[in-house]
Amino acid sequence: xxxxxxxxxxxxxxxxxxxxxxxxxxxxxxxxxxxxxxxxxxxxxxxxxxxxxxxxxxxxxx
Amino acid sequence: xxxxxxxxxxxxxxxxxxxxxxxxxxxxxxxxxxxxxxxxxxxxxxxxxxxxxxxxxxxxxxxxxxxxxxxxxxxxxxxxxxxxxxxxxxxxxxxxxxxxxxxxxxxxxxxxxxxxxxxxxxxxxxxxxxxxxxxxxxxxxxxxxxxxxxxxxxxxxxxxxxxxxxxxxxxxxxxxxxxxxxxxxxxxxxxxxxxxxxxxxxxxxxxxxxxxxxxxxxxxxxxxxxxxxxxxxxxxxxxxxxxxxxxxxxxxxxxxxxxxxxxxxxxxxxxxxxxxxxxxxxxxxxxxxxxxxxxxxxxxxxxxxxxxxxxxxxxxxxxxxxxxxxxxxxxxxxxxxxxxxxxxxxxxxxxxxxxxxxxxxxxxxxxxxxxxxxxxxxxxxxxxxxxxxxxxxxxxxxxxxxxxx
Numbered sequence: 001x002x003x004x005x006x007x008x009x010x011x012x013x014x015x016x017x018x019x020x021x022x023x024x025x026x027x028x029x030x031x032x033x034x035x036x037x038x039x040x041x042x043x044x045x046x047x048x049x050x051x052x053x054x055x056x057x058x059x060x061x062x
Numbered sequence: 063x064x065x066x067x068x069x070x071x072x073x074x075x076x077x078x079x080x081x082x083x084x085x086x087x088x089x090x091x092x093x094x095x096x097x098x099x100x101x102x103x104x105x106x107x108x109x110x111x112x113x114x115x116x117x118x119x120x121x122x123x124x125x126x127x128x129x130x131x132x133x134x135x136x137x138x139x140x141x142x143x144x145x146x147x148x149x150x151x152x153x154x155x156x157x158x159x160x161x162x163x164x165x166x167x168x169x170x171x172x173x174x175x176x177x178x179x180x181x182x183x184x185x186x187x188x189x190x191x192x193x194x195x196x197x198x199x200x201x202x203x204x205x206x207x208x209x210x211x212x213x214x215x216x217x218x219x220x221x222x223x224x225x226x227x228x229x230x231x232x233x234x235x236x237x238x239x240x241x242x243x244x245x246x247x248x249x250x251x252x253x254x255x256x257x258x259x260x261x262x263x264x265x266x267x268x269x270x271x272x273x274x275x276x277x278x279x280x281x282x283x284x285x286x287x288x289x290x291x292x293x294x295x296x297x298x299x300x301x302x303x304x305x306x307x308x309x310x311x312x313x314x315x316x317x318x319x320x321x322x323x324x325x326x327x328x329x330x331x332x333x334x335x336x337x338x339x340x341x342x343x344x345x346x347x348x349x350x351x352x353x354x355x356x357x358x359x360x361x362x363x364x365x366x367x368x369x370x371x372x373x374x375x376x377x378x379x380x381x382x383x384x385x386x387x388x389x390x391x392x393x394x395x396x397x398x399x400x401x402x403x404x405x406x407x408x409x410x411x412x413x414x415x416x417x418x419x420x421x422x423x424x425x426x427x428x429x430x431x432x433x434x435x436x437x438x439x440x441x442x443x444x445x446x447x448x449x450x451x452x453x454x455x456x457x458x459x460x461x462x463x464x465x466x467x
Binding site: 014018 | 220319
């Protein structure tokens with residue numbers, strides 16, 4: 001089974017950009033006032049998930 | 063569409079606007095681009111600032127000011143209170159501000175100086191020719207823009223992409239980022255103008271909870287925790303628990319909820335390159351103990367703007383000339399950030415009991431200086447010698463490693 005990729009819940013994301021700042025793969029960008037993960041670049045390290053202050057990012061099994 | 067300016071500033075926060083203002087006052091043709099649709103909105107800030115900005119000629123009027131503070135109270139894990147009061151020291155403390163209006167006032171000053179602002183404009187890349195930076199690619203609503211310029215200013219915040227695109231490493235280690243959220247609560251039982259800070263591993267691991275009054279019965283109540291000690295949604299959960307257990311706050315009504323991310327690292331090692339300048343959070347110009355960065359943005363932005371104006375006049379956009387900015391900010395506050403980064407590292411190694419012991423020792427101290435510097439000086443006097451030694455040994459090791467590189 002493939003490792004889960006980080007996924008942002010747009011209803012919760014407040015665009016603080018913490019996840020973008022700590023992503024070791026530069027896989028997250030600010031798009032339309034929200035953080036968005038590029039699953040192609042995501043290495044499933046979960047750093048962004050732990051960083052999010054409001055729990056807006058979770059692992060998405062594709 | 064193609065546009066042409068001397069300078070493109072990416073980001074309209076305080077560092078971007080102040081840089082734009084001073085570059086414009088020095089004769090440069092400046093464009094500020096901002097991905098959001100309103101300067102200063104949404105607020106991503108605890109909204110406290112030192113009163114040392116008085117006399118800096120940065121802000122006009124008083125609309126940006128929510129209140130003048132009379133002092134600060136710092137609570138250790140066992141709730142021992144260390145008070146820093148203005149009347150005690152006859153010294154300055156700080157203001158709580160409306161950060162949206164604050165940012166807009168700084169932008170207005172930049173516009174008055176001749177800078178142009180373009181909102182809803184997101185930088186999408188850097189234009190390079192033969193390895194040299196020649197401008198910025200951007201998207202303004204649906205329109206693709208190519209903006210040619212001599213100098214690009216990365217004022218694009220904690221998540222700076224401009225710096226990365228230009229080849230400057232800016233990714234933050236989770237141990238160097240505070241992840242934050244904050245309520246603005248009204249109808250609370252907070253009456254006096256004291257900023258409060260609550261420390262403790264159970265309260266806010268690697269950070270603190272703050273209560274910053276914005277007037278009578280209204281305050282910003284927020285939390286910052288270290289990302290390396292955080293779990294998903296932990297900042298909000300800890301803040302909610304704190305508010306619930308504080309009878310002054312628990313019946314408060316929420317007017318605003320926001321999240322934020324604050325770099326608490328050493329300042330960026332490289333803040334200039336040919337045709338490039340980094341300012342503000344992008345340059346990691348934040349005090350690693352308090353997480354405060356506004357005064358540095360104003361000081362650093364002024365230095366950057368002046369040096370950029372000089373570069374444009376001399377038609378010399380080299381890293382060599384621009385390094386005058388780097389020298390300037392290092393003198394103004396670079397050493398302070400580096401010192402406070404060491405103190406932050408030392409504090410992370412301290413357990414709650416040590417914090418309590420310190421607070422017991424400092425409880426009765428009359429501080430002659432209300433600042434992190436004054437506090438650090440007093441703390442240093444009372445720290446167990448083993449803690450100081452450990453920090454020193456670690457510091458020496460780090461210096462050796464840097465020298466090896």
